[in-house]
Amino acid sequence: MGKQDSTCGCGSSTEPLQQPLDSGAGKDSESSLFSITKMDCPTEEGLIRAKLTPLEGIYSLDFNLVQRILRVGHAPGMQQQILDILAPLDLDARVASPSDTENAPPATKANWWLLGAAGLAALASEVVFWLQGGNSWLVMLLALAAIAGGGLSTYKKGWIALKNRNLNMNALMSIAVTGALLIGHWPEAAMVMVLFTLAELIEAKSLDRARNAIRELMDLAPETATVLQSDGQWREVNAKTVSLGAKVRVRPGERIALDGEVIKGNSAVNQAPITGESLPVDKEAGDSLFAGSINESGALEYRVTAVASDAVLARIIHAVEEAQGSRAPTQRFVDQFAHWYTPLVFVVALATALIPPLFFSGAWMEWIYRALVLLVIACPCALVIATPVTIVSGLAAATRHGTLIKGGAYLEEGRRLRWLALDKTGTITHGAPQVTDFALITGTDEARVKRLAASLAHRSDHPVSKAVADFLNASGAPLLEVEAFEALAGRGIRGEIEGTGYYLGNHRLVEELRVCSEELEDRLSKLEYQGKTVVMLVDANRVLALFAVADTVKESSRKAIDELHQLGVKTLMLTGDNQHTADAIAKEVGIDRAMGNLLPEDKLREVDSLAGHGRVGMVGDGINDAPALARADIGFAMGATGTDTAIETADVALMDDNLGKIASFIRLSRTTAHILWQNIILALGIKAIFLALAFAGEATMWMAVFADMGTSLLVVFNGLRLMRK
Numbered sequence: 271m272g273k274q275d276s277t278c279g280c281g282s283s284t285e286p287l288q289q290p291l292d293s294g295a296g297k298d299s300e301s302s303l304f305s306i307t308k309m310d311c312p313t314e315e316g317l318i319r320a321k322l323t324p325l326e327g328i329y330s331l332d333f334n335l336v337q338r339i340l341r342v343g344h345a346p347g348m349q350q351q352i353l354d355i356l357a358p359l360d361l362d363a364r365v366a367s368p369s370d371t372e373n374a375p376p377a378t379k380a381n382w383w384l385l386g387a388a389g390l391a392a393l394a395s396e397v398v399f400w401l402q403g404g405n406s407w408l409v410m411l412l413a414l415a416a417i418a419g420g421g422l423s424t425y426k427k428g429w430i431a432l433k434n435r436n437l438n439m440n441a442l443m444s445i446a447v448t449g450a451l452l453i454g455h456w457p458e459a460a461m462v463m464v465l466f467t468l469a470e471l472i473e474a475k476s477l478d479r480a481r482n483a484i485r486e487l488m489d490l491a492p493e494t495a496t497v498l499q500s501d502g503q504w505r506e507v508n509a510k511t512v513s514l515g516a517k518v519r520v521r522p523g524e525r526i527a528l529d530g531e532v533i534k535g536n537s538a539v540n541q542a543p544i545t546g547e548s549l550p551v552d553k554e555a556g557d558s559l560f561a562g563s564i565n566e567s568g569a570l571e572y573r574v575t576a577v578a579s580d581a582v583l584a585r586i587i588h589a590v591e592e593a594q595g596s597r598a599p600t601q602r603f604v605d606q607f608a609h610w611y612t613p614l615v616f617v618v619a620l621a622t623a624l625i626p627p628l629f630f631s632g633a634w635m636e637w638i639y640r641a642l643v644l645l646v647i648a649c650p651c652a653l654v655i656a657t658p659v660t661i662v663s664g665l666a667a668a669t670r671h672g673t674l675i676k677g678g679a680y681l682e683e684g685r686r687l688r689w690l691a692l693d694k695t696g697t698i699t700h701g702a703p704q705v706t707d708f709a710l711i712t713g714t715d716e717a718r719v720k721r722l723a724a725s726l727a728h729r730s731d732h733p734v735s736k737a738v739a740d741f742l743n744a745s746g747a748p749l750l751e752v753e754a755f756e757a758l759a760g761r762g763i764r765g766e767i768e769g770t771g772y773y774l775g776n777h778r779l780v781e782e783l784r785v786c787s788e789e790l791e792d793r794l795s796k797l798e799y800q801g802k803t804v805v806m807l808v809d810a811n812r813v814l815a816l817f818a819v820a821d822t823v824k825e826s827s828r829k830a831i832d833e834l835h836q837l838g839v840k841t842l843m844l845t846g847d848n849q850h851t852a853d854a855i856a857k858e859v860g861i862d863r864a865m866g867n868l869l870p871e872d873k874l875r876e877v878d879s880l881a882g883h884g885r886v887g888m889v890g891d892g893i894n895d896a897p898a899l900a901r902a903d904i905g906f907a908m909g910a911t912g913t914d915t916a917i918e919t920a921d922v923a924l925m926d927d928n929l930g931k932i933a934s935f936i937r938l939s940r941t942t943a944h945i946l947w948q949n950i951i952l953a954l955g956i957k958a959i960f961l962a963l964a965f966a967g968e969a970t971m972w973m974a975v976f977a978d979m980g981t982s983l984l985v986v987f988n989g990l991r992l993m994r995k
């Protein structure tokens with residue numbers, strides 16, 4: 271029996287296939303999605319994997335058990351061939367349509383009546399056996415009825431698995447039950463089968479709950495929107511058909527159907543579904559709205575800024591689904607374990623049945639029975655199921671609180687964070703500084719100096735330039751033409767006005783231009799010690815004037831930093847701003863260390879140098895810290911609703927700009943790890959105990975199935991607990 275065939279069927283997911291992988295993937299490969307309605311347990315995954323892996327022209331298999339979707343990378347034109355191969359597995363495989371990826375098909379319906387009747391029959395068989403003190407035709411009849419009522423599908427699946435030389439748990443159960451019948455344990459065989467089926471059903475139901483967490487998110491955006499038509503009428507139309515720029519109206523109490531920008535009206539909007547923040551946010555003309563949020567107090571009119579499939583909510587859902595498909599480290603460990611556990615126990619069971627009777631004059635019946643008990647506990651399913659359920663529940667809980675985790679691995683790694691590097695502007699501060707001081711240095715014509723600065727600053731959207739532009743625009747003087755404009759990273763900006771070159775930039779720039787003086791430095795440091803950022807207007811050889819801007823620290827920052835420290839995470843601020851300002855802001859919010867004067871590549875280097883001291887996180891708004899964010903073990907993007915790419919590129923996207931979410935994320939990660947380990951220890955512990963008991967002849971099959979399924983349910987429910995965090 272091959273390696274792939276002999277697992278319990280709970281094999282792993284996205285690992286690429288070794289041998290055919292390099293034989294043409296990329297060039298001539300296609301990728302198809304298959305919807306597989308009856309694939310809801312890792313058992314089926316193993317079966318499909320074993321069937322498709324050896325096939326020439328299959329490059330990759332990507333299982334999404336939550337959505338019941340299989341993505342196959344294959345040579346062109348193989349779709350039908352794949353379907354033909356899957357057909358005998360009886361799993362309802364078909365080529366997926368777009369609606370399949372949006373809505374997972376409902377789980378197969380359970381026949382509770384039949385199962386209930388089977389349970390009664392099994393019980394009756396047990397009672398009759400006990401009353402009569404042994405087997406009779408009545409006991410057998412009742413037992414067979416129970417197995418027929420409760421176990422036919424197990425037998426069917428087991429048979430398909432065995433035919434494909436796959437020892438999954440259906441196969442093991444079928445062998446165990448048949449064996450028990452053969453050696454005359456009729457009532458017990460019946461009971462084992464019924465209990466197994468019952469547990470399977472409950473397990474499937476709990477997986478459905480994890481699945482539904484995502485579907486509930488989708489239901490947040492209403493299906494219709496009230497849109498202004500070309501004839502001037504308002505009409506309710508399907509939200510999916512509304513195009514960019516359309517005008518939409520939303521009444522108080524209604525949910526918002528599409529992302530947009532308010533054009534008319536005032537209202538408080540509850541954005542909890544997106545940001546996790548349940549305090550309503552006031553909206554007026556110019557503010558952005560997100561599909562799925564609730565318009566609470568007033569009527570609003572808005573212009574659509576993203577079609578339905580492009581809405582932030584849709585992108586969140588997509589990201590969570592992808593995240594669920596990826597495997598966390600614990601899951602890989604568990605899958606590895608499952609790989610050898612089942613075949614090992616199978617071999618032990620075989621040895622138990624054969625060796626003592628053959629060589630040590632043991633009683634055949636007794637040792638076969640012990641072997642059958644071993645078979646019942648040979649499946650590591652409790653373990654294999656509990657891990658994804660726990661991770662998926664954790665991901666769902668985080669999403670509900672406005673934190674988008676892009677993979678189980680980050681959820682698991684979060685608790686290992688030792689350092690968190692933070693960007694200053696926009697992360698710790700509001701990122702909307704204002705000019706607090708203005709002074710002429712060598713300039714004399716104040717109006718002219720201001721006009722020059724305004725004209726330059728106007729061209730840049732850096733927060734510091736914006737502050738200068740806003741400050742000067744108030745005076746209303748017309749701007750001058752700027753030529754050869756350029757941004758000098760980490761320094762400022764440059765442009766030519768009326769044939770002369772001017773700079774607006776920081777101390778570093780002034781030094782580089784060799785126009786600094788001791789007197790100027792005194793002024794600079796005074797302002798910088800107050801936490802202000804200073805930029806200067808410079809012509810070819812003199813500093814004309816200076817502007818000091820100050821940014822305010824977010825109220826949430828201080829508390830968040832405090833929480834992080836309590837969790838044992840050290841904090842480091844990285845900023846392009848000067849060291850004095852950096853120190854002043856760091857002191858204000860209680861950050862451990864601050865580093866100023868950093869260019870984007872310096873930030874990257876600093877994050878790099880922290881690596882090796884435990885896991886390093888970096889949080890920023892992704893504008894000039896993208897390289898550092900990418901380098902960190904976990905890159906957190908802030909205010910992910912504001913930037914186009916943050917949701918897709920960050921490892922963890924915080925949907926609003928509250929730093930406190932990072933502490934919550936770490937706590938969630940810890941709880942997740944706790945539950946994962948609880949589950950692993952529970953599952954393995956119970957297995958170990960039963961292995962010993964079964965071997966010693968102290969365990970009955972009845973007890974084994976009860977313990978095994980009990981453990982599965984226990985760990986699954988333990989995992990689902992996270993959903994309520």
Ligand SMILES: Nc1ncnc2c1ncn2[C@@H]1O[C@H](COP(=O)(O)OP(=O)(O)OP(=O)(O)O)[C@@H](O)[C@H]1O
Pocket residue numbers: 693694695696730731732734735757758759760761762763774775776803804805844845846847848868869870894
């Ligand atoms: N376009 C610009 N206009 C004005 N000043 C600028 C400009 N670009 C850079 N500077 C100056 O250079 C400094 C560093 O800029 P940089 O963009 O690297 O960091 P930052 O975004 O201000 O801070 P952080 O790194 O905390 O986000 C700024 O504080 C500012 O003084």
Ligand SMILES: [Zn+2]
Pocket residue numbers: 777781786787791
């Ligand atoms: Zn200087």
